[in-house]
Amino acid sequence: MVIAQITQVLFTTITLYNYLLIIRILLTWFPNLDTSNPILSSLFSITDPYLNVFRGVIPPIGGLDLSPILAFISLSLVKQLVVGLGSMALQYSGTF
Secondary structure (H helix, E strand, O other), X not given: OHHHHHHHHHHHHHHHHHHHHXXXXXXXXXXXXXXXXXXXXXXXXXXXXXXXXXHOOOOOEOOEOXXXXXXXXXXXXXXXXXXXXXXXXXHHHHHO
């Protein structure tokens, strides 16, 4: 069924993006990292726009960036919404 496939693709995409965010956040522990590396540059260009949205909402407190917490919560809510809508669509498609 198409709806199940779309839901699975969205779920997998969000999960992979979650892993990319974790890697990105862990890399902040290494301040001397060469960000001109193409892999790191690509990772930063993929994740920074999303994190910047939340950096505008929660400014750093004492040099500690808490915006990733809100970013993970939002991503988790979207993932739950995708699963819920997918299961709801499957229920309604089975009754017709």
